[in-house]
Amino acid sequence: MKKLVLLLASLLLACPAAALADEFQVAVAANFTAPSKDIAAEFEKETGHRAVLSFDSTGNFYAQIKNGAPFTLLLAADSATPAKLEEEGGAKPGSRFTYAQGALALWSAREGYVDSQGEVLKGDQFKFLAVADPKLAPYGAAAYELLDAWKLTAPLQSAQRIVTGNNIGQAFQLTESGQAELGLIAWSQVCRDGQLSRGSVWLVPADLYSPILQDAVILKSAADNAVVQAFADYLKNSPKAREIILSYGYTLP
């Protein structure tokens, strides 16, 4: 009986370790879905190790990690969540780094609607401007910094011309469907291979809003995992990963 219990216990202990040898689970903020798939594919080609990617909002990931989720690495959509995890002891100390920086864009699904200086935002021809909720999304907060700087927040709000998406994905959908003529969205949502994919855009100058930092952190459970460390290094330093990140419309610190 004792032997059987020992055998079962060792099996239970051995299973996760065996699964971690080649495969490791990475929590990726939904806005970084496409580039992370490409980077994971390149990493697998070069090393044979496979990053299994999960996509969700950063807030959900935080709740899941606090409740025992099997993730080894978090690629967050902000810098606050990884910092909080590190502070609370849920992450490997000193493993936090910025892997991408977001760029804010004023975008319309219509060709030629947005001018090269963003002057359209000050005019009356558009009925609705879509932004992400500033309390929930860093891009939303950045959008309001621009509106505040241009003293547009109060007039647009009192005219009820601002529509709010829960996250940057929803703000994009509101604009993409044409319900809002303009949207303050992420450049990465409309950028393919470094070019505007469709519609018209004004890239908001970086000095008009605080940097949108997306930070990564290695989680406590993988503190001694060399493969996860290798993937984090690959994401941070390899020319291939940096090229992919830039091609999707992010900048690098």
Add this chain to the structure above:
Amino acid sequence: MLLTPEDWSAIRLSLKLASVTTVLTLAVGAPLAWWLSRGEGWWRRFCGAVVTMPLVLPPTVLGFYLLVFLGPFGPVGRLFGQLGFRLLPFTFSGLVTASVIFSLPFVVQPLQNAFEALGERPLEAAATLGAGPLDAFLTVIVPQTRPAFLTAAVMGFAHTIGEFGVVLMIGGNIPNVTRVLSMQIYVYVETIEYARAHVLAGGMVFFSVAAMLVLQILKPRREKFAQGRI
């Protein structure tokens, strides 16, 4: 290629999840609905309210509480840890557990209504003929309320296929393990691959209409049943 291997994996997972959930929910829900339909005490009403709760709670709230409750620091998670079991969140079993809980009202309600409509007489008749309670339930009640069982099964199955918020929270969106169809659509929408999202979402719309159509076809029989013609 209309569907990718990941799509097929998500579809398989969703069908597996919905099938297992439907069977388990019926197994739990039928006795529960029977008990709820046989009396009025405050304790029974309280249980009825708890069973109905997933209908009104936002899915992410339900998912969050399940995560906390079943996770390593929650009461159920601690018990599981002490017994040496694997924790439920982020596993297929966790998805099944969550799905049974949020599908329960969809199964219990039609059954409870049918049991209440049935009244005491069939059971009394069965008892006078010498049938025990379980025997009477299986040979008298179940055949007479078959349409309600079908409604319950279709509703439970369809609702499990369509659920997103709870399974995202409790499952962690892990490919081949917990990434069901609704999460695969979410991934496509996030990567702005709308064409692929449309294929899956369109399939789901078709499936939902088909499921509701089945219910509509069953409906005349239920009405006849209510009028005592079956």
